[in-house]
Amino acid sequence: xxxxxxxxxxxxxxxxxxxxxxxxxxxxxxxxxxxxxxxxxxxxxxxxxxxxxxxxxxxxxxxxxxxxxxxxxxxxxxxxxxxxxxxxxxxxxxxxxxxxxxxxxxxxxxxxxxxxxxxxxxxxxxxxxxxxxxxxxxxxxxxxxxxxxxxxxxxxxxxxxxxxxxxxxxxxxxxxxxxxxxxxxxxxxxxxxxxxxxxxxxxxxxxxxxxxxxxxxx
Amino acid sequence: xxxxxxxxxxxxxxxxxxxxxxxxxxxxxxxxxxxxxxxxxxxxxxxxxxxxxxxxxxxxxxxxxxxxxxxxxxxxxxxxxxxxxxxxxxxxxxxxxxxxxxxxxxxxxxxxxxxxxxxxxxxxxxxxxxxxxxxxxxxxxxxxxxxxxxxxxxxxxxxxxxxxxxxxxxxxxxxxxxxxxxxxxxxxxxxxxxxxxxxxxxxxxxxxxxxxxxxxxxxxxxxxxxxxxxxxxxxxxxxxxx
Numbered sequence: 001x002x003x004x005x006x007x008x009x010x011x012x013x014x015x016x017x018x019x020x021x022x023x024x025x026x027x028x029x030x031x032x033x034x035x036x037x038x039x040x041x042x043x044x045x046x047x048x049x050x051x052x053x054x055x056x057x058x059x060x061x062x063x064x065x066x067x068x069x070x071x072x073x074x075x076x077x078x079x080x081x082x083x084x085x086x087x088x089x090x091x092x093x094x095x096x097x098x099x100x101x102x103x104x105x106x107x108x109x110x111x112x113x114x115x116x117x118x119x120x121x122x123x124x125x126x127x128x129x130x131x132x133x134x135x136x137x138x139x140x141x142x143x144x145x146x147x148x149x150x151x152x153x154x155x156x157x158x159x160x161x162x163x164x165x166x167x168x169x170x171x172x173x174x175x176x177x178x179x180x181x182x183x184x185x186x187x188x189x190x191x192x193x194x195x196x197x198x199x200x201x202x203x204x205x206x207x208x209x210x211x212x213x214x215x216x217x218x
Numbered sequence: 219x220x221x222x223x224x225x226x227x228x229x230x231x232x233x234x235x236x237x238x239x240x241x242x243x244x245x246x247x248x249x250x251x252x253x254x255x256x257x258x259x260x261x262x263x264x265x266x267x268x269x270x271x272x273x274x275x276x277x278x279x280x281x282x283x284x285x286x287x288x289x290x291x292x293x294x295x296x297x298x299x300x301x302x303x304x305x306x307x308x309x310x311x312x313x314x315x316x317x318x319x320x321x322x323x324x325x326x327x328x329x330x331x332x333x334x335x336x337x338x339x340x341x342x343x344x345x346x347x348x349x350x351x352x353x354x355x356x357x358x359x360x361x362x363x364x365x366x367x368x369x370x371x372x373x374x375x376x377x378x379x380x381x382x383x384x385x386x387x388x389x390x391x392x393x394x395x396x397x398x399x400x401x402x403x404x405x406x407x408x409x410x411x412x413x414x415x416x417x418x419x420x421x422x423x424x425x426x427x428x429x430x431x432x433x434x435x436x437x438x439x440x441x442x443x444x445x446x447x448x449x450x451x452x453x454x455x456x457x458x459x460x
Binding site: 119123137 | 263266268290291292293294295296297298299301303305306307308309318319322323367368371377
């Protein structure tokens with residue numbers, strides 16, 4: 001290990017930073033989109049109207065039975081076909097992540113909604129609030145407060161999964177690290193550094209989750 | 219004002235309500251009692267359509283609850299309801315609990331709903347707690363807030379579903395006092411309760427239920443003085459003799 005040289009990291013910092021920014025923004029947007037779409041899917045799944053609930057259940061089960069990498073491929077090839085024009089790797093990957101994560105989020109959110117006592121819905125109904133108002137003001141705020149730790153945990157998993165976007169030639173943090181590693185011939189330094197960065201971010205995330213859980217039980 | 223005509227309701231094979239009929243006139247207070255599992259709570263939840271019925275007809279003023287075309291949301295906004303477990307919204311302050319319906323359903327401005335809220339909360343003696351959250355209040359205080367929340371909608375009638383059953387004994391009276399006051403002001407009330415003292419004091423009529431059926435529906439004095447059915451005699455003996 002005499003020639004262990006950390007200067008390779010410093011020299012390539014701007015390039016790596018670009019990659020990290022892509023990973024983080026993809027994660028952030030996908031979490032946001034996944035929660036919005038996931039909430040909608042959860043509400044559909046809990047609907048008393050069978051066609052709507054079956055449609056959501058079918059979607060969730062289909063997506064959850066397919067590897068993420070395949071979904072990324074699908075959208076990379078299908079979205080341009082559907083739209084008639086290319087939309088770029090980033091957006092196709094983003095759509096794939098949102099569609100994929102929504103299936104997982106919807107199951108978390110569904111459990112969250114079901115954890116709210118039926119009496120709360122009755123109270124809202126008895127006041128004359130309509131279905132959407134009850135969800136918006138009474139059920140979802142309580143459900144999300146209960147679910148927050150799991151939602152963040154899922155976000156951490158998603159952050160790690162963004163490393164799969166190399167398959168559509170996006171330069172995320174993992175891909176950037178491996179490009180540097182190969183072109184500079186510094187595999188050990190770069191892969192240790194990459195692991196360290198992932199560890200720090202994910203560990204910080206899980207500390208945050210623990211704090212949320214403590215706040216919830218306090 | 220409230221008329222219940224021959225309603226029946228099944229949970230699968232099990233018949234929870236069996237051909238029940240009764241009525242509550244404007245300004246009247248009717249107490250519904252009976253052993254647990256007799257269908258009292260189900261009956262009262264049918265009045266504002268929280269529970270659907272399979273047979274029979276319920277009307278509240280000129281609105282037919284059981285008709286398919288009825289706008290249930292609008293109907294419910296005019297009938298107040300108080301629940302056994304209070305069902306205050308735990309993520310909102312007392313103030314917001316009362317303001318939500320006023321603003322989202324009745325379309326009152328923040329100022330209007332605030333004024334109404336403060337007036338109602340003062341009436342139940344909880345002004346000091348108006349910006350607290352339900353979790354910071356005792357059960358009796360929460361239930362008084364819940365009554366105020368229902369009153370904030372200016373209801374034409376109030377339904378109470380075992381409002382004191384979940385309370386510690388020393389808190390029952392503070393809730394009953396509010397209800398007695400309401401009754402004396404002429405509010406139309408239908409109250410499911412085991413509080414026979416309350417019934418004697420303010421009820422015009424008592425409805426006694428057993429196994430999904432309305433067994434007795436009589437003037438309060440007649441019911442307590444001389445119950446007709448053995449089931450009611452039995453029930454009263456158990457509930458009054460200690």
